Amino acid sequence: MYRYFEDEIKEVKEALLNMSLYVEDMIYNSVLALKTTDTDLSKKIIEEDDEIDKIEIQIDEKCTEIIMRHHPLARDLRFVLATLKINNDLERIADLAVDIAWRVIEISRGENGKIAQEIEGMGIKVKDMLRNSIKSLTEENYELAKEVITSDKEIDALKNGIIEEILRNTDKVNLRKNLSLILAVRHLERIADHCVNISEDVIYILKARVVKHHKENL
Amino acid sequence: MKKVLFNHAIKSIFFLNILLVILIVGFIFIKGYKIISLKFLFTMPYNSMTEGGIFPALVGTFLLTSLSIIFALPPGVITAIYLNEYVKNKHLINIIKISINTLAGVPSVVFGLFGFSVFVKFFGFGVSLLSGAFTLSIVILPIFISATIEALSAVPYSLREASMALGATKLYTIRHTVLPAAFSSIMTAIILSTGRAAGETAPILFTAAVFFQKNLPDSLFSPVMALPYHIYALMTEGTHPEKQVAIAYGSALVLIITVLFLISLAVFLREKRRRYVNFKH
Amino acid sequence: MLTLNIKEELNKTEEKTKIKVKDLNFYYGPKQTLKNISMDIYEKKVTAIIGPSGCGKSTFIRLFNRMDEFVLESKSEGEIIIDGKNILEKDTDLIDLRRRVGMVFQKPNPFPKTIMENIAYGLKVNGWKDNFQIETRVIDSLKKSALWEEVKYRLKENAYGLSGGQQQRLCIARCIAVRPEIILFDEPCASLDPISTAKIEELIMDLKKDYTIVIVTHNMQQAARISDYTAFFLMGEMIEYGLTKNIFENPKDKRTEDYITGRFG
Numbered sequence: 021m022y023r024y025f026e027d028e029i030k031e032v033k034e035a036l037l038n039m040s041l042y043v044e045d046m047i048y049n050s051v052l053a054l055k056t057t058d059t060d061l062s063k064k065i066i067e068e069d070d071e072i073d074k075i076e077i078q079i080d081e082k083c084t085e086i087i088m089r090h091h092p093l094a095r096d097l098r099f100v101l102a103t104l105k106i107n108n109d110l111e112r113i114a115d116l117a118v119d120i121a122w123r124v125i126e127i128s129r130g131e132n133g134k135i136a137q138e139i140e141g142m143g144i145k146v147k148d149m150l151r152n153s154i155k156s157l158t159e160e161n162y163e164l165a166k167e168v169i170t171s172d173k174e175i176d177a178l179k180n181g182i183i184e185e186i187l188r189n190t191d192k193v194n195l196r197k198n199l200s201l202i203l204a205v206r207h208l209e210r211i212a213d214h215c216v217n218i219s220e221d222v223i224y225i226l227k228a229r230v231v232k233h234h235k236e237n238l
Numbered sequence: 239m240k241k242v243l244f245n246h247a248i249k250s251i252f253f254l255n256i257l258l259v260i261l262i263v264g265f266i267f268i269k270g271y272k273i274i275s276l277k278f279l280f281t282m283p284y285n286s287m288t289e290g291g292i293f294p295a296l297v298g299t300f301l302l303t304s305l306s307i308i309f310a311l312p313p314g315v316i317t318a319i320y321l322n323e324y325v326k327n328k329h330l331i332n333i334i335k336i337s338i339n340t341l342a343g344v345p346s347v348v349f350g351l352f353g354f355s356v357f358v359k360f361f362g363f364g365v366s367l368l369s370g371a372f373t374l375s376i377v378i379l380p381i382f383i384s385a386t387i388e389a390l391s392a393v394p395y396s397l398r399e400a401s402m403a404l405g406a407t408k409l410y411t412i413r414h415t416v417l418p419a420a421f422s423s424i425m426t427a428i429i430l431s432t433g434r435a436a437g438e439t440a441p442i443l444f445t446a447a448v449f450f451q452k453n454l455p456d457s458l459f460s461p462v463m464a465l466p467y468h469i470y471a472l473m474t475e476g477t478h479p480e481k482q483v484a485i486a487y488g489s490a491l492v493l494i495i496t497v498l499f500l501i502s503l504a505v506f507l508r509e510k511r512r513r514y515v516n517f518k519h
Numbered sequence: 520m521l522t523l524n525i526k527e528e529l530n531k532t533e534e535k536t537k538i539k540v541k542d543l544n545f546y547y548g549p550k551q552t553l554k555n556i557s558m559d560i561y562e563k564k565v566t567a568i569i570g571p572s573g574c575g576k577s578t579f580i581r582l583f584n585r586m587d588e589f590v591l592e593s594k595s596e597g598e599i600i601i602d603g604k605n606i607l608e609k610d611t612d613l614i615d616l617r618r619r620v621g622m623v624f625q626k627p628n629p630f631p632k633t634i635m636e637n638i639a640y641g642l643k644v645n646g647w648k649d650n651f652q653i654e655t656r657v658i659d660s661l662k663k664s665a666l667w668e669e670v671k672y673r674l675k676e677n678a679y680g681l682s683g684g685q686q687q688r689l690c691i692a693r694c695i696a697v698r699p700e701i702i703l704f705d706e707p708c709a710s711l712d713p714i715s716t717a718k719i720e721e722l723i724m725d726l727k728k729d730y731t732i733v734i735v736t737h738n739m740q741q742a743a744r745i746s747d748y749t750a751f752f753l754m755g756e757m758i759e760y761g762l763t764k765n766i767f768e769n770p771k772d773k774r775t776e777d778y779i780t781g782r783f784g
Contacts, residue, residue, distance in 0.1 A: 394628070396626060397628055397630060399586065399589075399628065400624065400628045400629075400630065400690070401630070401640070401644075402586070402589070403586065403617055403621065403622040403694075404617065404618075404621075404641035404644050404693070404694075404697065405613075405617040405618045405644050405645065406614075406640075407614065414640070415630055418631070418632070419630075
C-alpha cells in the first residue's frame with residue numbers, strides 16, 4: 021500500500037510546486053505591471069486568479085482523499101495538514117497579487133518613476149522568498165526555510181523605507197496615486213508574511229516543531 | 239474436592255488399562271518367547287503338530303488378511319466418499335451411519351455363520367481362502383467405512399471450495415484434492431483394519447481355516463491354516479498338550495506382535511501426517 | 520492553460536459495466552438474506568462491499584461465481600448479468616463461469632501440495648497438459664502476485680511451509696493463473712497481520728489494471744484505501760452505493776454515516 025500512498029503524496033507535492041511557480045509569475049507580473057502601468061497585464065493577472073482558485077480546491081480535495089483513504093500518521097500526517105495550510109497561503113498570495121493588479125488599474129495614468137523600480141526590486145525579493153519557501157518543502161531543506169523566515173525582517177525594512185519615500189514625495193495632487201502605491205507595498209509585505217507562514221509549516225513538517233509565534237524554537 | 243477425586247479416578251483407570259495390556263502381553267511373552275526362532279516361523283509343522291513351525295498358518299493369515307483388505311477397500315472407499323461427499327439428506331446419512339456402527343458391533347461368529355451359509359454353501363466356494371477372505375472383508379468393512387468417513391470429513395471444506403472455485407467438477411475435486419489430502423488417514427484405517435482381520439478367529443472358523451494341511455494353499459479355493467485358528471486348535475483339540483501348548487503360546491506371541499506392530503505403524507503414520515499437514519489454518 | 524497532474528479518474532462517469540445486478544433476492548431456507556439488490560459493478564475498478572457481520576455481503580459475492588450451488592435449501596431470484604448473460608439461469612456453464620470469475624477466500628486455503636502444483640491446479644482443471652506452458656504460466660502468475668522473489672527457489676516445497684500472508688498471495692496467484700476477468704475477494708485479509716495485509720492491498724491495487732475486482736471487507740479503512748466504489752450492506756439490503764470518495768466523505772444515508780463513523784448500534 022505504501023507505494024500507492026507515496027505516489028499520492030508526490031502528486032500533491034508536484035501540484036503545490038506547480039501552483040507556486042504559477043503564483044510566482046503572478047507576483048512578478050504584478051510588480052512589472054506596476055512599473056509599466058500595464059493595465060492589460062493587470063487584467064490578465066486578475067483573470068488568472070480563477071485558475072488558482074480551482075487548483076486550490078483540487079489540492080484540498082486531494083488532501084481530504086489522502087486522509088480518507090490512508091489515515092496518514094506522523095510525518096505524513098504533518099505533511100498533509102501543512103499542505104492544506106500552504107495551499108491556503110498560496111491562494112492568499114495569489115489574491116494579493118491580484119490586489120496589486122487592481123492598484124495598477126487605479127493608477128493607470130502617468131509614470132511612477134524611481135519608486136516603481138524600488139517596488140519591483142522588493143517584488144523580486146518577495147518572489148524569491150516564495151520560491152525558497154517552496155524549495156525548502158520540496159528539498160526538505162530546513163536551513164532554507166529558516167532563511168526565509170529571517171529574511172522577513174529585511175522585507176519589513178524595505179517596506180518601511182519605500183513607504184517613507186512615498187510619503188516624502190506626497191502632495192495633494194498625487195495623494196490618491198501614492199496611496200495606491202503604499203497599498204501595493206503593503207500587499208507585497210503581506211505576501212512575504214505568507215511566505216514566512218509557508219516556511220513555518222515546512223519546519224513543522226520537517227522537525228515537528230511549532231515555530232509560529234515562537235521564534236525561539238527556530 | 240470432587241474434581242480431584244474425579245481426576246484420580248480417571249488416572250487410576252488409565253493406569254489400570256495400561257497395566258492390563260502389559261499383563262496380557264507379558265504373560266504371553268513369558269510363556270511363548272522360548273520357542274520362537276526363525277525355524278519356528280518358517281517350517282511346516284510335523285509329528286502331528288507337536289514339533290516344527292507355524293509357516294502355513296502364517297502364510298494363511300497373510301493371504302486371508304491381504305485378500306480381505308483388497309476386497310474391502312473399493313466398496314469401503316466408494317461408500318465413504320458417497321456418504322461424505324454426495325448424500326445431502328442428513329437423516330439418510332444418520333440412518334446409514336447407525337447401521338454401519340451396528341454392523342461393527344455384531345459378534346464376529348455371526349459373520350462366520352453368514353459367510354458359511356452364503357459363500358461356502360450358497361456360492362459353493364467351499365471351505366476356502368476365498369470364502370474366508372470375503373467373510374473377513376465383511377467383518378472389517380464397517381470399521382473401515384467409519385474410519386474413511388472420518389478421514390474424509392477431516393479434510394477442510396475450504397480445500398473443496400478452493401478447488402471448485404477454480405472450475406473443478408466434484409469428481410475432479412475428490413480425486414485431486416480430497417483423496418490426496420485424506421490419503422494418510424485412509425492408510426491408517428487400512429492398517430487398523432488389517433490388524434483386526436489378522437486377529438479374527440470366528441469368521442474363518444467355518445469358512446476358511448482347517449486344523450492341519452500338508453501343503454501351502456495352491457488356489458483361491460483351497461482351505462488354509464491361520465494363526466488364530468491354529469492357536470484355538472492346538473489348545474482345544476491337541477493330543478499332546480505338553481508340547482502343543484508351548485507352540486500355541488509361540489503362535490499367540492507372533493500374532494500379538496504382528497497386530498501391535500500394525501497398530502503402532504498406524505499411530506506413527508497419523509502422527510507424521512499431523513506434523514506434516516496442519517489443517518487448522 | 521494550466522495543467523496539474525492530479526488524476527481525475529474518480530470523477531469520470533463513463534465507466535463500463537461488467538456485472539449488472541438486477542432485483543436480486545436470496546433465500547436461505549425461509550430466511551431472506553438478500554433483499555432487492557440492484558447495482559452495476561464496473562470494469563477494471565475495485566468495488567468494495569462493507570457492512571456488519573451477517574449483512575449478506577459474503578452471500579452476495581458468492582453468487583457471482585455461483586458458490587451458492589453448495590448451500591443447501593437456498594433459492595435466488597432476479598438477475599446477475601455478466602457480459603450480457605444472466606448467470607443465475609440453470610443452463611449456466613459453471614466450470615466456464617468459475618474460470619472467468621475467480622475467488623480468493625477469507626482464510627488462505629492452499630492445497631496440501633507443492634507451490635508449483637497449487638498454481639498449476641486450475642490450469643490442469645482446464646485441461647492443460649504441456650508442462651513447459653504450465654511452468655511458464657505458473658512463474659508469470661507468481662510474479663504478478665509479488666510472490667516470485669520469495670519462493671523462486673522453493674517451487675517444489677509444500678505450500679503449507681509458507682507464512683499466512685504468503686499463502687494468501689499464493690491463493691491469489693492460483694486464482695490469476697487461469698486468467699479470470701473478475702476476481703472476488705472474500706475478506707482476504709481477515710486472518711493476516713498488518714504487514715501482510717498491506718502487501719495484499721498493494722497487490723489488489725496492482726491487479727486493478729487487468730481485472731475487475733469485488734472485495735468484501737468488514738474493515739472500512741481497507742475499503743477506503745483500495746476501492747473506487749463502495750457499497751454498504753445492512754441486514755441483506757444495500758443501503759448505499761457510490762464512489763468510495765463520496766461514501767466516506769459525504770454519505771447520503773444516516774445509517775451509512777453511523778456505520779462508517781463507528782456510531783453503529
